[in-house]
Every structure is written in structure tokens, then in C-alpha cells.
Amino acid sequence: MFFDSDLLMSALRALTPILLAALGGALCERAGVFNIGLEGMMLMGCFTSVATSWFTGSAWLGVLAAALAAAAYSLILAVGAVTLRGDAVVLGIAMNLLAVGLTSFLLRTVFGVQGTFDDPSLAGLPLIGGFTPLAYLAFVAVAVAAVMLSRSVWGLRLRGVGEAPDAAATLGVSPAKYKYAAVLISGVLCGLAGAQLALGNVTLFSENMTAGRGWIAVVAVMLGRAAPVGVLLAALLFGLAEAAGFRLQGVGLPQQATDAAPYVVTLVALFLSTARRRRRTANSPSGATT
């Protein structure tokens, strides 16, 4: 049978890093910062987690270090886009490039290898029921983010800062503070996503190992309209596409076809969701708002 529990399991495994990163992206989006640096932050998390786990022997310290390093890295976006009012899109692209360069450089200077570092004694995260604790944490994070955004004063202010920064500032809410918080939290979440990728079901670091997952997370934010549950569904779609692709590879489909599957599925999903939204705005009596 094609759709069975194994497929669901592997879909859930594929979904975890996307979900963590996309949650961070959604918070930024709500606070009015367009964050396309998720890919780079995640990659920094991957490298830091592997390096720390290798030198300390503890995967948990690796996770902690990844979260801290990616949060520190996210400061580039916070300072650049919020304080200096630079272009968030260009900053994000530059951060992604910098992360690829920096991690490849460090891979060669710290580990003396090119391409991939893996070692049987590299400590990975424990698996509970086939999943790392971070996978469970990702689902908890969805619930926490959903409640915080819709039910807490902090969430209300964060959304206010994103939707009407001037109005928020008039009410004594500092937009910069909330934007910084959102970007830093996205850094922490991307760091966890990176650790999940590098110390989860496989334990290794390879150059550019995020392979576009950060971009998929950016799309998941759009698909899920920056709502935590929406983002979860979008990430699940991607996870299913990746898992199904992997399964089809076993049936003899070439790897290249299955590699491309998640991107095609994501794009099609994006078409469908925007088409539906447009039809709705076209039918509504007030007409299109944009």
C-alpha cells in the first residue's frame, strides 16, 4: 500500500525542520519583517550543532549552541532591516550566501574536510518513537505560537506593530522592540531546525545541506498566511511530497524526478491558494483590496 503509517512517519520527519523555520518566518511576517534569510540561519544552525556536538560529545549542547548561533546570526537582519532600515530582501539573500560561504569555509578550517563531515562517533539526538525530541517540540511550538499570537497582549502588540507600526508607536508600543524579538525568535527556531536536520535522523554536516528548505519555509509562510496552524498544514504538504518522492524512488523513478517533487508541489499549492483567494476577493461586495 502506498499511503501507510511509514509514509506518514517519514512525512512527519521531513516536516520538522521546515515547520520550525516557517514558524519563525511567520512571526517575522506578523511583525512586518520579510524574512527570507531562514535558509542561511538554518545552515548556521546545522554547522554549529555538528561542531558543538563533536567537540563536547553532547548533542543537547549542540542544539543549544545552534539556537544561540542562529539567533546571533539573525541579528544581521534585525540590525540591518529594523535599525538601519535596509532592504530586508537583499539582506536575506546576502545572509543565505554568507551562510553557505561561512559554513564551507569553517568546514575546511575546523574539520579539514571538503564537502561532508560525518563520523560514527558524532553524537546525535535520541529518538523517541522514531522522532527526535525537537520534532515534538515543533508541534508544541505551533500551539504556543498560535495561542501567543491570538490570545496574548504580546501577540496583539506584535501583530499591531506589523500592521500599523505608526499606530502602535502612538500607543507607546515600540515597533523596533517587537520586530527584534520576532527576528531573534525566528533565529532560535531556525537554529533548532538546523540541529534537527544535522543531528536528527542523520548525523552529519554537508555543504549547503539545507538545500532550499529555508525557501520552502518562506513559501510555507505565504501558503499558511503566516498563521501557525496554516503554516503547519503547508509544512505537512511539503513533508508528504518529500516522503512520497522518496517512496517513488523505491519504485524506480529517477532520483532527479523525486528531488524536484517538493518544489513543484509547493508551487502548485501556491497557485491554488492564490487563485482561490483572488476569486474570493473578486466575489466579495467590497471588491479587491489591493
Next chain:
Amino acid sequence: MTHTHIPRISGVLRSPITFSVLAGLVIGALFLVGTGADPLTAYSAVLTGSLGADGIGSTLSTGTSVLGMALALAIPLRAGLINLGGDGQMVLGGITAAVTGLYSPLPAPLTVVLALLAGMAVGAAYAALAALCENRLGVPLLVSSLLLSYPAVSLASYLARYPLKEPGSSLPQTRAMPDGVALPAFGDSTVTIGLILVVLAAAAYWFTDKRTAFGYEIRMTGLNSRFAAYAGVERRGLTLKLMSVSGALAGLVGAIGVLSFPYRFVDGSLTAPGYTWTGLTAALLAAAAPLGTVIASFFFAVLAVGGLAMERTTEVPRELTQVLQAIVIVFLAARLRFPSGWFRRRPQENPQESPQEIGAV
């Protein structure tokens, strides 16, 4: 920079571009010190390795691809559009040129022309698809171009590994082009007529930008898209045109790559050197200005080729040049510059000279 009472030189020194490049070089030097290398030795190795007699050929052939991709990305960027799908468009152009070169019944010189044109046509069509996604389906160009890139790269990789694979070879590559199906090279070097083609493309871009109404519309859209729309610039049509030109140039780079040494499509050989990202960096650094894009492309080609020489002499990994490139753009995007007092410039009310709104999505 129109204040005539300020010496021009201080304007240049205070430009964020100067600051970013210098900051990049200084941080690069710190990295070099950190790895125990002498920054001066390393940087002079970069220069001699890329501009010396042994390196200049390599710099120019790398520069061909970097400049081609930089132009491809600069042209939409001038109107504030970011094409992130350069890899896909380039690779499709390359594989199309390879198929044309292998199977065209025409005489070799005509086949070369046909292969170049076919590569450009396919690149343009694929980029136009991304433009249509934005225009008709409401998917932002940034995302649609990038997402379309992955399946294109996978498709080319599949073709080179299975149906078009050279029989008996262990490498994922097509057969070599037939005799004569190649771009003429200068002497024994790897520099081909392709360099002339991309320089001509740069000249055409310069002319369009400076001297034509279309170029004015593009710049106007980049500076203020709402004003341009109000003045009658049709945005969807402009997006489609600019993306088609962009994709055609990316396809041209792919075709040039296949019609130069090693005269075949090798899986990964077009994407691995990162021409697309280096090109995008060059275009961003130059704010997509035609002449600036040429200069920035040359600068990054020097860095890329010189990085190899640096690795040989100082044992510092050449990935450092990639780090340096990205740092330059981080500083540039953050709009950092030297404080005004440094060059005795009078403080102003609004020191920002309305930098282009790049990538307002």
C-alpha cells in the same frame, strides 16, 4: 551627490559601495589573520593569481559567465524585480545548446549559432513562465522564479545522466560536441568569442538604459513603481519583457558554457561555480547600473579565480572569497557608510539619497 559645492571625491569615498567593499576586505583580512595567514600575502596572491600571465585567461573565461549572469539579473533588478531562477534558466539553456549541437544536421558554424539561439530561447521561455506566475497567478516573482529553478536543474541533471549520457563514460555528461561545433577561442586560452557576446550584451544594456525611452521606463519603475504605473508604464508587460531578456541571457551563459571547453554538458559544471549567485551579488553591488555591473563582475571574477591562487600559497580555503562577497552585500544592504565627518561633509537633514527600492515585494 548633486551638491556641487562638495568635492566629488568625497562623494565617491562616502558612497556605501566604497564602504562595503572596504569593510569586506577588512573583515576578510581578519579571517585571514584568524587562520594564521598574512593578509597582505593572501591578497597579493589573489591579484597575481588572477591578473598575472597564468591567471588572466581563467579570469576572463570565468568573467564571461559571471558578467553574463550579472547582466541577466541586473536587467530585471533595474526595475526592482529579482530573478532568483538564474540557475534553472542557465542550465536549461546549456542542455538545449548541447542537444542542438549534437543533433543539428546543419554545417558546424550554423549549428553553433543555432545552439546559442536555441539556448537563449529556452532560457527566455522558462523565465517568462516565472513572470506569468506573478502576472496571472499572483505568485511573487522572487518565489516563482526560485521554485521553478529546482525542477529545471533536476531535469537537466536527469537528461545528462540517462538519455543523453555519453555511452561508456562514468561521468554524468553528454557526448562531446561534433568537430567544429565550438565557439572560437583566443589563441590557446579558454577565452572564447562568448566574452565578446556578453560584452556586446552589456553595451546594448548600457545603450538601452541611457538612451532609450524603454530604459527610462525601467529605471522609473525601479525607483518608484507606483509613479511609473501612474505615468502609464504597464507593469505586467514590463515584467514579462524584462524576465524574457533576463532568461535569454542566462540561457546564453549556459549555451556558451557548453560550446566552450570541455565542449559538452557536464551535470553540475554550470551550477557548481555559483555564477548565478556571484552574478546577483555583482548586480546588487552595482545597483544594476550597466557600467557598474561590468566593473563589479570583473571584481568578483578576480576574487573567484584569485581565491584558488590564495589557497595554493597560504592554504586558506578559497571559500573565503565567497564569504567576502556576501559580507560586501550585507553591508551594502544595511546601507552602512563612513560617517560624514570623516570627509568634512556638512551634516544633512536626510543623508540617504533615496536608494533604489530593490525587491519591494
